[in-house]
Each structure stands twice: as C-alpha cells, then as structure tokens.
Amino acid sequence: MVTNFTARAKNRRSLAQKERWKYGEKLQAADSAWAEQALRIQDGRQDSLWQTLKERGYIHQVAGDEKELERTMIEKRIGVYAGIDPTGPSMHVGHLLPFMVLLWFYIHGYRAVSLLGGSTSRIGDPSGRADAREEQHSSVRKANMASMHLQITKIWENMEMHARERHGYKREAVWKRALVNNNKWWNKLPVMEFMHYAGSLARVGPLLSRDTAKRKLQGDAGMSFAELGYPIMQGWDWWELFKQQDVQVQIGGADQFGNLVAGLEVVNSIIPKVIDAKIEPEKFDKNSTRFGVTVPLLTTSSGEKIGKSAGNAIWLDHDMTPPFELYQYFLKLSDSDAIRFLKLFTLIPLERIETIAEDHQKHPEKRLAHHQLAFEVLAMVHGAPCATQVAQEHNALFGQKTRFPMPPKDMIGTQYPGDLNVKTNPNATPVNAQSLWSYHASLPRSLVRDQTPARILFHAGLVGSRSEGQRLITAKGAYYGGETGMEKMSASEQNEMPDELKFVVIKNPDVEFSEKMIIGNDTMILRTGRTKVKIIKILEDDEFDRRGLTAPGWDDFKSMRG
Numbered sequence: 178m179v180t181n182f183t184a185r186a187k188n189r190r191s192l193a194q195k196e197r198w199k200y201g202e203k204l205q206a207a208d209s210a211w212a213e214q215a216l217r218i219q220d221g222r223q224d225s226l227w228q229t230l231k232e233r234g235y236i237h238q239v240a241g242d243e244k245e246l247e248r249t250m251i252e253k254r255i256g257v258y259a260g261i262d263p264t265g266p267s268m269h270v271g272h273l274l275p276f277m278v279l280l281w282f283y284i285h286g287y288r289a290v291s292l293l294g295g296s297t298s299r300i301g302d303p304s305g306r307a308d309a310r311e312e313q314h315s316s317v318r319k320a321n322m323a324s325m326h327l328q329i330t331k332i333w334e335n336m337e338m339h340a341r342e343r344h345g346y347k348r349e350a351v352w353k354r355a356l357v358n359n360n361k362w363w364n365k366l367p368v369m370e371f372m373h374y375a376g377s378l379a380r381v382g383p384l385l386s387r388d389t390a391k392r393k394l395q396g397d398a399g400m401s402f403a404e405l406g407y408p409i410m411q412g413w414d415w416w417e418l419f420k421q422q423d424v425q426v427q428i429g430g431a432d433q434f435g436n437l438v439a440g441l442e443v444v445n446s447i448i449p450k451v452i453d454a455k456i457e458p459e460k461f462d463k464n465s466t467r468f469g470v471t472v473p474l475l476t477t478s479s480g481e482k483i484g485k486s487a488g489n490a491i492w493l494d495h496d497m498t499p500p501f502e503l504y505q506y507f508l509k510l511s512d513s514d515a516i517r518f519l520k521l522f523t524l525i526p527l528e529r530i531e532t533i534a535e536d537h538q539k540h541p542e543k544r545l546a547h548h549q550l551a552f553e554v555l556a557m558v559h560g561a562p563c564a565t566q567v568a569q570e571h572n573a574l575f576g577q578k579t580r581f582p583m584p585p586k587d588m589i590g591t592q593y594p595g596d597l598n599v600k601t602n603p604n605a606t607p608v609n610a611q612s613l614w615s616y617h618a619s620l621p622r623s624l625v626r627d628q629t630p631a632r633i634l635f636h637a638g639l640v641g642s643r644s645e646g647q648r649l650i651t652a653k654g655a656y657y658g659g660e661t662g663m664e665k666m667s668a669s670e671q672n673e674m675p676d677e678l679k680f681v682v683i684k685n686p687d688v689e690f691s692e693k694m695i696i697g698n699d700t701m702i703l704r705t706g707r708t709k710v711k712i713i714k715i716l717e718d719d720e721f722d723r724r725g726l727t728a729p730g731w732d733d734f735k736s737m738r739g
C-alpha cells in the first residue's frame with residue numbers, strides 16, 4: 178500500500194518534471210526562432226512588426242528614438258501595455274485602436290498587458306478636457322470597473338480565437354497577455370513612497386506648460402493638485418509594470434502623448450534612485466530603454482470622431498449598441514474609410530486588402546469592403562458565431578445586393594461556417610441582447626429586499642430555480658462582489674474604501690446576508706462558477722415596470738402580492 182503510494186507520488190513528480198522540461202525546451206526553441214527571425218529581418222527577407230504597424234497606419238507619434246525602438250523590437254520580446262480608465266460601463270469603437278496594436282504585438286510573440294485604471298479613473302485624466310470629471314458614486318464606479326473588466330477579458334478571448342481560427346496564427350508558449358487593475362498597487366502605496374520616488378523628481382514646470390493645464394488654469398474652476406499629478410500617476414503605473422514585467426512600451430490614444438512623455442521621465446528618474454537606495458531587488462534590466470507610442474486620432478471622412486454616429490457613441494457592449502447596429506455602423510462608412518479601417522481594425526494582410534479594394538471598385542454597390550470590415554470587427558468584439566449570425570440576418574433583410582462575401586477557404590477555421598451565404602433559418606433567434614450572454618441586469622427592489630440569496634440568484638437569471646440557487650450556495654459556488662471587511666463599516670466609510678473588486682463566497686443562506694451584498698444602495702455584483710457574472714442595478718418597483726422590464730419570478734411576485 179505504502180510503496181504503491183510513494184511509487185505513484187514519484188511518478189507524478191517525474192511527470193511534472195517532464196512537463197517542466199518540455200516547457201523549457203519550448204522556450205529554448207522560441208528563443209532560437211526569435212534569433213532566426215531577427216536575421217531574416219536584418220537581411221530584408223522579412224518585414225519587422227514595426228514596419229507592418231507603420232504601413233497599416235497605426236503610428237502617430239513616438240516618444241523616444243524610433244530607430245532604437247524598432248531595433249529593440251527585433252532583438253527582444255519586449256512587454257507592451259495600454260491602459261484605459263473605466264469611467265463608463267463599456268468601451269466604444271475608438272478604444273479598440275490601441276488594443277488592436279496590443280493584439281498585433283501579442284500574436285507576434287510579445288507580452289501584451291491591458292491595464293484597467295481603477296485608481297486613475299477616480300482622479301480623471303484631464304488630458305484634452307476642459308471640465309473636471311465629476312466624482313462618481315462608489316457603486317457606479319465599481320459596477321463600471323467590473324463591467325469593463327469582463328468586457329476586456331471577453332474581447333481578448335475573442336480576439337485570440339479570431340487570430341488563430343480565421344487568420345492562422347499559431348498559439349505559442351511564449352504568447353503572454355495579462356489584464357491588471359492599477360488598484361493592485363495604488364491601494365497599498367504609501368503616500369510618502371510616491372512623493373519621495375516620483376514626486377520629488379517630477380518637475381512642475383513641464384506639467385504646467387501642457388496645453389491642458391494652461392487651458393484649465395485660465396478657466397474659473399482652475400486645476401486640482403490631483404489632476405496636475407495625473408500624468409505622474411500614469412507614469413508610476415508604467416514603473417510598476419516595468420519593474421514587475423519588463424514593460425518597455427506604452428501605447429495610447431493621440432491625446433496621450435503628454436502623459437507618455439511625463440511617464441517616461443517618471444520611470445527614467447525613479448530607476449537610478451531605486452538602485453541607489455538598494456531597496457528594490459534589481460530584477461529589471463537597468464540598461465533597457467522605454468518608448469511611448471500614440472495611435473492617430475481617427476475621424477471619418479464626414480469629420481466625425483471614429484465610433485461616433487450622429488454625435489452618439491458606438492459602444493462595444495451589446496446591450497448598449499446591439500451587434501446589428503454595430504455592423505450597420507461599419508456598412509455606412511464611406512468607401513475610403515472602409516478601406517482605411519480594414520487596415521486598422523482587422524488582421525487581414527495588406528495584400529489581401531488591396532484585392533478587396535479592387536473587387537470593391539468593380540462593384541461598389543455590394544460594399545464588399547464594408548462587409549469584411551464589419552464582420553471582422555464583430556468577430557473580435559462579440560465572437561465569430563455572433564458575427565456570422567448578424568451577417569446572415571443582414572443578408573436576409575437586404576437580400577442579394579449587399580451580401581456578405583464568402584471568405585476564402587483558407588481563411589476559414591472551425592468557428593467559421595464555410596458558406597456565409599446560406600439562407601437564414603427563419604426560425605433562428607435573432608442576435609439581440611437576450612441571445613448573447615449579458616452581464617447587465619436590472620431588478621425591482623422587491624425582488625431583492627427581504628429575499629434570500631438563493632432567490633436573488635434566481636431572479637437575476639443566474640440559476641434556473643430557487644432550489645438550484647440553494648444547492649449552489651451550499652456547495653460554495655456562488656459569490657458576490659464586494660470588499661472583505663466592508664460589512665463592519667458604515668455607509669460613508671464604505672465610500673472611502675479602496676475599490677479593488679473582490680468576490681466573496683455567499684456563505685449564509687439567510688435574508689440578512691442579502692443586505693451585505695448590496696453596494697451603495699442600488700448595485701449588486703453576483704457571480705456563479707468561474708465566469709458567469711451579473712452586474713445588477715436595483716430599481717424601485719414602479720420605475721422597473723415603467724421601463725417595461727421583467728425578471729424571472731416578477732410576475733408571480735406581483736400576482737401574489739395582489
């Protein structure tokens with residue numbers, strides 16, 4: 178018995194060791210492949226990724242020496258990051274551009290880090306804005322943060338799937354991506370450490386001479402200390418990512434150039450100071466250089482900012498902008514915009530885009546380029562099945578004339594049906610908010626107040642019945658988003674809590690416990706299993722009815738109440 182057991186354990190150990198060796202071998206192979214690729218690029222046999230990015234129109238400005246950046250990218254699998262502040266519940270089309278650049282880096286073997294600015298969003302980036310952002314209530318902020326976190330996770334999954342299935346990129350062990358929230362360090366960074374390492378070296382002069390600061394200082398409201406310091410905060414983020422993960426490049430929108438330059442200075446000045454003080458283990462490469470890269474500010478040929486249609490934002494959340502509308506947005510672009518955006522918002526190789534453009538010229542009324550563009554973007558944002566279905570719906574509605582073109586056979590993976598021109602099944606459920614998994618829901622207050630957690634899970638649509646909810650809670654498989662220790666605080670103290678979103682097991686089946694799950698007065702974040710999350714807005718009953726909403730069990734509840 179005992180020998181048997183130790184033999185098995187030994188066996189397991191050696192298996193694990195073999196796995197490690199295999200992984201090590203893979204990394205070694207990746208290293209030599211990288212070196213060979215560098216040779217091919219230097220001999221002119223292959224384009225560098227930097228050249229590709231430039232040709233496709235992604236590069237607006239570079240903070241730092243461009244030649245050195247290109248060289249560094251050839252030599253080394255550097256880390257790259259782009260950040261976004263969750264000031265709203267969803268990204269819009271314009272936000273996609275920096276993420277497209279991250280995607281290109283990622284599928285070419287570089288480390289891609291997406292940063293969610295939980296802390297920076299509390300200050301609000303003043304870049305390019307005249308007004309100060311209004312401080313949001315903590316429940317709104319948390320809901321936005323959770324919502325964007327889920328959205329970015331989902332979009333990355335879709336983007337990766339899309340790159341592999343449709344564009345033939347092969348996943349390698351060296352492909353690395355991460356999503357980090359800057360709350361992770363801001364929630365525990367002592368003010369003194371920040372002031373000492375970043376604050377004492379940052380110069381106020383350059384910060385004050387930026388256009389944003391000048392404009393603000395002329396206005397009545399002036400500029401707050403926090404807003405002035407925002408670029409230093411963003412710079413500190415870079416420092417954290419640099420020292421933790423060797424992130425040498427930051428990508429941002431056209432309005433981020435000033436922040437990138439400020440960030441470079443922050444990191445460059447902290448490094449020698451930290452080395453002097455010998456407090457940081459010097460894990461980072463002292464001799465490496467950092468670079469900032471901005472993408473262009475895009476406007477359509479009619480002069481609108483990309484992702485705005487008649488002044489309204491086009492959102493990536495399918496509740497806020499239904500997928501069909503998102504598809505339509507791309508169909509309505511001018512011909513030249515459609516071609517330009519194919520280079521920016523898809524992974525289609527440039528040579529193929531040229532062919533598409535030629536075909537488009539021959540039959541402009543078919544809007545071939547537009548359909549390709551719309552389909553590709555939808556596949557990355559909402560997934561291939563959704564993109565396919567929307568394309569089919571469009572065909573069914575508008576018929577032959579604007580049919581979605583069949584993708585060439587070699588571009589089709591298992592997620593993609595071979596013939597997208599198949600007749601739409603008239604009984605198919607249309608792609609709407611309901612048929613896609615949605616992480617937003619509203620509930621009337623009566624379905625939350627004095628209800629057990631099991632019932633709330635049911636009303637929120639996370640489980641099929643109350644008893645299923647009860648079983649899940651007993652099995653510790655249901656969670657609520659909140660903060661540990663929160664329950665001991667008064668409401669006003671809660672607002673001042675740092676808001677790193679944590680999920681806590683729903684461990685008590687009683688009504689009183691439900692109260693703890695409410696953030697602020699009107700928000701609840703629930704999770705079942707690993708990934709199913711609902712961000713719930715609690716409305717007063719009459720408001721809920723007035724909006725024509727419904728929820729599982731609501732009709733029953735009302736008829737019982739009489």
Ligand SMILES: N[C@@H](Cc1ccc(O)cc1)C(=O)O
Nearest residue numbers: 260261262294297302411414
């Ligand atoms: N300031 C950026 C978002 C951002 C936040 C934190 C960062 O570290 C990087 C970027 C913007 O408003 O677009």
